[in-house]
Every structure is written in structure tokens, then in C-alpha cells.
Amino acid sequence: MRLRNVKYAKELIHSYPGYVILKPKNHKSKWQELFENNHPVEVEIGCGKGKFIYEKALNNPHINYIGIEKFDSVIVRALEKLILEPLDNLKLVRFDATHITDIFEENEVDKLYLNFSDPWPKNRHEKRRLTSPRFLKRYHQILKDNSMIEMKTDNYALFEYSLMSFNHSDFIRIIDLSLDLYKNLPSSNIQTEFEMKFVEENKTIYYLKAKLKRS
Amino acid sequence: MRLRNVKYAKELIHSYPGYVILKPKNHKSKWQELFENNHPVEVEIGCGKGKFIYEKALNNPHINYIGIEKFDSVIVRALEKLILEPLDNLKLVRFDATHITDIFEENEVDKLYLNFSDPWPKNRHEKRRLTSPRFLKRYHQILKDNSMIEMKTDNYALFEYSLMSFNHSDFIRIIDLSLDLYKNLPSSNIQTEFEMKFVEENKTIYYLKAKLKRS
Numbered sequence: 001m002r003l004r005n006v007k008y009a010k011e012l013i014h015s016y017p018g019y020v021i022l023k024p025k026n027h028k029s030k031w032q033e034l035f036e037n038n039h040p041v042e043v044e045i046g047c048g049k050g051k052f053i054y055e056k057a058l059n060n061p062h063i064n065y066i067g068i069e070k071f072d073s074v075i076v077r078a079l080e081k082l083i084l085e086p087l088d089n090l091k092l093v094r095f096d097a098t099h100i101t102d103i104f105e106e107n108e109v110d111k112l113y114l115n116f117s118d119p120w121p122k123n124r125h126e127k128r129r130l131t132s133p134r135f136l137k138r139y140h141q142i143l144k145d146n147s148m149i150e151m152k153t154d155n156y157a158l159f160e161y162s163l164m165s166f167n168h169s170d171f172i173r174i175i176d177l178s179l180d181l182y183k184n185l186p187s188s189n190i191q192t193e194f195e196m197k198f199v200e201e202n203k204t205i206y207y208l209k210a211k212l213k214r215s
Numbered sequence: 216m217r218l219r220n221v222k223y224a225k226e227l228i229h230s231y232p233g234y235v236i237l238k239p240k241n242h243k244s245k246w247q248e249l250f251e252n253n254h255p256v257e258v259e260i261g262c263g264k265g266k267f268i269y270e271k272a273l274n275n276p277h278i279n280y281i282g283i284e285k286f287d288s289v290i291v292r293a294l295e296k297l298i299l300e301p302l303d304n305l306k307l308v309r310f311d312a313t314h315i316t317d318i319f320e321e322n323e324v325d326k327l328y329l330n331f332s333d334p335w336p337k338n339r340h341e342k343r344r345l346t347s348p349r350f351l352k353r354y355h356q357i358l359k360d361n362s363m364i365e366m367k368t369d370n371y372a373l374f375e376y377s378l379m380s381f382n383h384s385d386f387i388r389i390i391d392l393s394l395d396l397y398k399n400l401p402s403s404n405i406q407t408e409f410e411m412k413f414v415e416e417n418k419t420i421y422y423l424k425a426k427l428k429r430s
Contacts, residue, residue: 163392179375
């Protein structure tokens, strides 16, 4: 089943429109309709090969999960998981999160996960970081009042940047953080593919949880 | 000159009232008079044996420095440095910083240093941590508008706690931070005694710099 040759990715993705949503803008304000329930909607931006979001969905059948990923060649791995073991409460979205406010209505999202996001180390790429002020503003728009953002990374520079960015925001309050997640690992932690690799390499994993206030 | 037997500490401290201020409350709102100039006043809480604050004073003759330390047995080491090489712009204060607002007037302090403070790891001792909300309120009282607080620690739990505490404060904004100060050490960094030891042991040193807003 594993497709090593990613040139078939696009084809496979188009064959499963029930799993990979190709026109997510059409579902703005109507995601719960797509899931055919009124359960909360949680989103992972940059779901990669989907291990994290798939396990989340498997463990929490009463929450709707949406995994957003930019690249066909990566999201196809998440799709394979769904093909092998379908889950009603997980949808994949191939989309650039820069335009996330085009696919979610105000107040539509209950929780956001940012796992091992691209650190974009160069200063001129600062705006692309998923915790830059302009992304935080977008999250503010789509997230509900008192909803949570959870972030994990192995990249200390991105974590430093994110701590400052969150600190400068008027609408986000950090409520939990760890400078070494594996020193005191919560039993609820779900590893991403990157996380498994980094932990094996003995890299430090940073974590934070922040609450968003709409008013 | 080094006093190994700290029972002489008290005696030595009392012999140098020009170096160690024993009744600091008398100088509230009048520290610049004591220094006989109108230079800025920078304070280190928990100056320990004084290496950091002594070198700061040595390098910056136009800034007045005050090192606060609770214990006779420790501050006496800082006093020894002053006895060997006197500095006009450094005063030591043997005092419990819990009552710091008793010794500084509103707006009297230009900068605050917290180096390798006691982490007080037990929850019931949270209030004793020098970055707890009640200490931040005190700093807010004595520090000038736009003044800086700089913190270094090897203790990740204290640093996590401090990041959250600063994030929750309405009047403090983190403007710089490092999760591994020695990865990119600023040339201006002055090591404390603890820091020298920890760096030798390859411990990670955390750093943050925050700006305080009075209004």
C-alpha cells in the first residue's frame, strides 16, 4: 500500500474526495455538516504524514479532526492511513494555511495544533512562521473564545520566537509550557513522525499550551 | 584576605558601613544622594558573592549598582572584593528582597537583574520565587517606565514558571530570550559564580530580558 513514488500522490488524493478535501473553501462555516454531527472541530496545521492527527481522531471519536497539509507528497501518507483504517471523524485538507481564514468561519475552530512547524530560520521569512503575529491574528479570527493552541517543536529558535510572539499578543495567554517535554512526559502525549525521530536522537522537545481570548 | 570562617562575616560587614548598607530603608528615595551623583541605579537581587555586580560596576562607572543579598555568609565575599579593589559606584545591601518596596521609592530603579535565583521548587513556596506575580508587582512599583528586567537561570522549571508569570503580567513584555544562552553568547555577558560552575558542568543556561511598562 505504501506509495514510495510520490508522483502517484496527486492521483490517489483525487481518488478519495471523502478523505482529502480539495476545495475546502466550499466548507467554510459548514464543517460540522461535512462531519454530519455537531462535535467540536480541532485542526492541525502541517499534519505531515498524519500520525498525530490520525491517533487523535482514533482516540477521540466525539471530536472532529481536520489535518491541513500543503504538500501532496506528504499528505498522501496520511491518506494511506485513512484508506487502510477509515475514520469518520478525520478529514485531510491539502491547503496553504496562510489562507486559513478562507476555509474557517469566525468561531468555527475549537482547538489548534502546531507540531514541529517549519522554523523558517531566516529573518526575511519571519512572516511564514506559524506563530508570527499575522498567523496569530488569523487564529484569533477562527478560534472560539477560551480555545487552546498547543505547540510542540524541537527547534529552540522557533520556540524562543513563539514565546515572544505569544507574550506580545494581547489575546493569547500561555497556560502551560515545558522546556523539555520528555523530562515529565504526559501520558496523553501523541508523538508525530518527526517527534519519534527527534526523541530517538535525544533532541529536546519544547511544548506550550496557550489559551485564546476573543474579547 | 579570604575569610573561610564565616562567623567573622557579621563583624567584617559591620566594619565597612560605606560598602555594606545595613539600614537600607533610610536611603529610600535617596540612593543617588548616597552615590553623590545622578546616575541611573541598577539593582541585582540575590547578588551572592558579587562577581556579576562587581564586574558590572567596574565596566560601567557611570551607573550606580546595588547588590542585594540576604545572607551575611555570602555577601561577605562580595564585600571582600570591594575591600581589595574599592568601587565608588557599588553598594551592597544585606536585606530580604521580599520587602524591596521598603527600600526603593516608586520609579527609583532603572534596571533589575535576577541571576540564578533560588528556584523554590515546591508549590507551596511559589510566592518566594523572585518572578512570582507578587514580586513582579513590587518591581512594577520601584522600576521606571520602559526599564528592563534581565534574568538568567540554569533551572528549567524556574524558567518555565517565569515565562508564564511574565506572560500573565499586563505590564511586562519579554523582548529577548534564549533557551541556551551559550549557543550564541553575547560578548557583553558577565558570568556569575554559579554560572561559571554550571557552564563547566555543561548545563543549559536560560536567559530573558523583559521591558516593564508603568502605564
